[in-house]
Amino acid sequence: MAVGLASLSAAEARAALRRRELSATGLVEALARRIEEREPHVLAWETLDLEGAYRQAQILDEELEDGCLRGPLHGLPVGVKDIFYTAGLPTRAGSPIYRDFVPAFDATAVRRLRRAGAIVLGKTATTQFAFADPAPTRNPWNLEHTPGGSSSGSAAAVAAGMVPAALGSQTGGSVLRPAAYCGIVGLKPTYGRIGRAGVFPVAWSMDHVGVLTRTVVDAALLLSALAGPEAGDPTAAAVPVPDYLAALENPRPPRIGLVRRLFQERTEPEAWAQLEATAQGLARAGAQVEEVEPAPEFDFLFDVYNIITAAEAAAYHAPTFAQRPDDYRPLLRAFIETGQLIPTTAYLQAQRARHHLARAALRLFDRWDVLLTSATTGPAPRGLESTGDPACNAPWSVFGFPALTLPIGLSGQGLPLGAQLVAAPWQEGRLLNAARWCELILEVSLVPPS
Amino acid sequence: MRLDPSLSIEEWRQLLRQEAVRTWGEQRAQALEEGLERTAIALHGVANFPLAGEEEPYLLGAQPFPYEEG
Numbered sequence: 001m002a003v004g005l006a007s008l009s010a011a012e013a014r015a016a017l018r019r020r021e022l023s024a025t026g027l028v029e030a031l032a033r034r035i036e037e038r039e040p041h042v043l044a045w046e047t048l049d050l051e052g053a054y055r056q057a058q059i060l061d062e063e064l065e066d067g068c069l070r071g072p073l074h075g076l077p078v079g080v081k082d083i084f085y086t087a088g089l090p091t092r093a094g095s096p097i098y099r100d101f102v103p104a105f106d107a108t109a110v111r112r113l114r115r116a117g118a119i120v121l122g123k124t125a126t127t128q129f130a131f132a133d134p135a136p137t138r139n140p141w142n143l144e145h146t147p148g149g150s151s152s153g154s155a156a157a158v159a160a161g162m163v164p165a166a167l168g169s170q171t172g173g174s175v176l177r178p179a180a181y182c183g184i185v186g187l188k189p190t191y192g193r194i195g196r197a198g199v200f201p202v203a204w205s206m207d208h209v210g211v212l213t214r215t216v217v218d219a220a221l222l223l224s225a226l227a228g229p230e231a232g233d234p235t236a237a238a239v240p241v242p243d244y245l246a247a248l249e250n251p252r253p254p255r256i257g258l259v260r261r262l263f264q265e266r267t268e269p270e271a272w273a274q275l276e277a278t279a280q281g282l283a284r285a286g287a288q289v290e291e292v293e294p295a296p297e298f299d300f301l302f303d304v305y306n307i308i309t310a311a312e313a314a315a316y317h318a319p320t321f322a323q324r325p326d327d328y329r330p331l332l333r334a335f336i337e338t339g340q341l342i343p344t345t346a347y348l349q350a351q352r353a354r355h356h357l358a359r360a361a362l363r364l365f366d367r368w369d370v371l372l373t374s375a376t377t378g379p380a381p382r383g384l385e386s387t388g389d390p391a392c393n394a395p396w397s398v399f400g401f402p403a404l405t406l407p408i409g410l411s412g413q414g415l416p417l418g419a420q421l422v423a424a425p426w427q428e429g430r431l432l433n434a435a436r437w438c439e440l441i442l443e444v445s446l447v448p449p450s
Numbered sequence: 451m452r453l454d455p456s457l458s459i460e461e462w463r464q465l466l467r468q469e470a471v472r473t474w475g476e477q478r479a480q481a482l483e484e485g486l487e488r489t490a491i492a493l494h495g496v497a498n499f500p501l502a503g504e505e506e507p508y509l510l511g512a513q514p515f516p517y518e519e520g
Contacts, residue, residue: 297500302495303493304492304495304496307493307496310485334484334485337470337478338470341466341473343452346493349453353496353501
């Protein structure tokens, strides 16, 4: 069984590759064997390109032999959610409309991964157009439970050891929620930190590119390659990118603002109790933990979120939907039909309200390095008819703040639970530093049963 | 539809349902009940959001968010 190599984190594999203790081809072969074992059960992949990955690994091994290192991800296999354009590889977005679509170019995020030396192992399953109609993917912890969505395949593949890291995207909670359900780390950076060109949109003013990994260090490693401006992609913010790996070198106990209101009431008691116990544990270890109170207007958050996402999704899909409504799955179809009824003034007022709320939310960081709250409303729900509730993640997508899911333990049913850490805009370094400190203190590393 | 803050959630739901029937037909409108309810709540909330100030509309479209660089 290929569990040994397949269980390496991205950082461990990277180090082994650089020490020549491991080859990229050997790693691809190990992951291919792991996929052969687990994929029939988990169904995480839409398209696998193992031959292409092996060929690319050979090239990268030869380059490494010649002392050439393409970048920080040289020789590391990754999964790519199937809403990211990949040159020469099908990109279906879970839709029959794009069944035969093969892009001629890479999405910005994919291009940057390849430029950094990563190997695209394949495309991971997504809900249709990254909305709510479930993909066939199952949760590696319990195949009768959802892995979450919309980055279903990315989360499940990483958790099941089929690949050390994967690209995801989040409009409401599509990176952080599946990461929590599958017991891994999910990072959604600041809106615009990673370019979105070449990604099928859900709601363009709310869509974020994110990463799913098994450790905080791996999330920093991926972000190092992905963050920053990109020629030809105006969606990538021209904001300086710090050294995220250096930000992890000296993890310090953070000042943590625990956000109960809006979240506790939406979270199952068992999951909330686990979060409170985690907060207490972090405080005992030296973190400063106090409750923070969101402004009263935050009660409007979910109204703002619902109006903006529905209106933008309806607008984006309008031309295609008019031609092929029956090719849309039920939840997305209803979302588009409802979204097309929203008055223009409501959409614009929602955007104005969003700015007000975001400014008010910034004040939460006056005294705190990070905010802490539940990553999900509970463990992964049973059944594959739903991908779960994004309520705990949507606020940070509305604000565009960077947020990270950290595994904190298992529920009584043996399913993963996660905490959500949030930082101020562009403060991914601070977020990662705090998350790394928490990870070291908590010592929670979850591996699903085989 | 006018973004009228005096409308109740139920009035919004009825307005949306009428519009759904007109736009998509009775059969589809029935399939949208859950979404119409959610949207009625959201419209009621947005219509009553305490917006004040004059400068912020100029920020829309200028940049994603009014944040300073980190």
